[in-house]
Amino acid sequence: MPELPEVETVRRGLSPAMEGVVIDQADVNRPDLRWPFPERMAERLTGQTVQKLRRRSKYILADLSSGETLLIHLGMSGRMTVSGDPLGQFVHEHPITQKHDHVVFHMANGARVTFNDPRRFGAMDLLQTATADDHKLLSVLGPEPLGNDFHEQHLIDAFRGKNTPIKSALLDQGIVAGLGNIYVCEALFRAGVSPRRKASQISATRVAALVPIIRKVLQDAIEAGGSSLRDFRQADGELGYFQHSFDVYGREGEPCRTDGCGAPIKRITQSGRSSFYCAQCQR
Numbered sequence: 001m002p003e004l005p006e007v008e009t010v011r012r013g014l015s016p017a018m019e020g021v022v023i024d025q026a027d028v029n030r031p032d033l034r035w036p037f038p039e040r041m042a043e044r045l046t047g048q049t050v051q052k053l054r055r056r057s058k059y060i061l062a063d064l065s066s067g068e069t070l071l072i073h074l075g076m077s078g079r080m081t082v083s084g085d086p087l088g089q090f091v092h093e094h095p096i097t098q099k100h101d102h103v104v105f106h107m108a109n110g111a112r113v114t115f116n117d118p119r120r121f122g123a124m125d126l127l128q129t130a131t132a133d134d135h136k137l138l139s140v141l142g143p144e145p146l147g148n149d150f151h152e153q154h155l156i157d158a159f160r161g162k163n164t165p166i167k168s169a170l171l172d173q174g175i176v177a178g179l180g181n182i183y184v185c186e187a188l189f190r191a192g193v194s195p196r197r198k199a200s201q202i203s204a205t206r207v208a209a210l211v212p213i214i215r216k217v218l219q220d221a222i223e224a225g226g227s228s229l230r231d232f233r234q235a236d237g238e239l240g241y242f243q244h245s246f247d248v249y250g251r252e253g254e255p256c257r258t259d260g261c262g263a264p265i266k267r268i269t270q271s272g273r274s275s276f277y278c279a280q281c282q283r
C-alpha cells in the first residue's frame with residue numbers, strides 16, 4: 001500500500017507530464033472505483049489545464065483551470081504510469097491498454113498518464129478548488145507531517161490523555177495526516193520508543209523529539225523516491241515504487257542494526273497491523 005513518500009514520488013513523477021498542460025482527452029473506462037466517479041467526469045476533465053499538482057496526505061490533488069480539483073487516491077493497488085514523456089533519462093513508449101486501465105489522460109504535450117487499479121480500492125473525485133479542504137476525505141485530516149502545523153506542541157497536546165499505544169496514536173490521521181504503518185515503525189525505532197507504550201505516558205521531551213524524527217524518516221524516503229525518478233529504468237514507466245531499506249519494517253527475527261545491539265527484531269500485531277521493533281533499543 002503506497003504511503004506518503006510513495007504518493008509524493010508519484011506526484012513528482014506526474015508533475016512534468018501534467019502540470020501546466022491541457023488534458024486533451026480523458027478516457028474513463030468504468031463507472032466507479034471504490035466509489036462511483038463524479039458525474040460526467042471525462043467531460044469535466046477534457047480541455048482543462050492542470051494548473052497545479054499538489055499532495056495532501058496520501059491524496060494527489062490536480063487543480064484544474066475550470067475551478068475544480070481532481071482528487072486521486074491510489075488505494076491499495078492503484079498505479080500511475082507515464083508514457084511518452086521523459087521520466088529521468090528515459091522515455092517510456094505508450095503501452096498497449098491493459099485490463100485494469102480505468103482512467104487514461106491524454107495530455108496535449110503527448111504524454112499519457114494511465115491509472116491502473118486491479119483491486120479498485122482507489123478513488124477519484126472532482127471538488128470545487130476553493131472549498132477542497134471541506135471535502136469529506138480531507139476535512140478529517142490533521143496537519144501534514146512535513147508542514148509547519150506539525151510541531152512539538154501539537155503532538156504533545158494530541159497525546160495528552162490519549163490512552164492508546166503510541167503506534168495507534170501516530171496512525172490516527174486526525175493527529176498527523178498521511179503517516180502509515182511502515183514509517184511509524186521506522187520513526188519509533190529511530191526515537192527509541194516502544195510501539196506498545198501508551199501515548200499519554202511518554203514524557204513531553206520524548207514526544208517533542210519524535211517530530212524531527214518523523215520528518216526525517218519521511219524526507220529520507222522521499223529522497224529515495226526522488227533518486228528512483230532520476231534513474232527510472234522500470235520498463236513500463238510506473239511511478240512510486242522504489243527500493244528502500246528499512247531498519248525494522250519487514251525484518252522480523254533479523255538482528256537490530258544499532259551498534260552493539262544485534263537483538264532480533266520483534267513483530268507484534270497492534271490494531272490488526274504488524275509492528276516491528278527492537279525490544280532492547282525501544283523502551
Ligand SMILES: [Zn+2]
Nearest residue numbers: 256261278281
Ligand atoms: Zn536494538
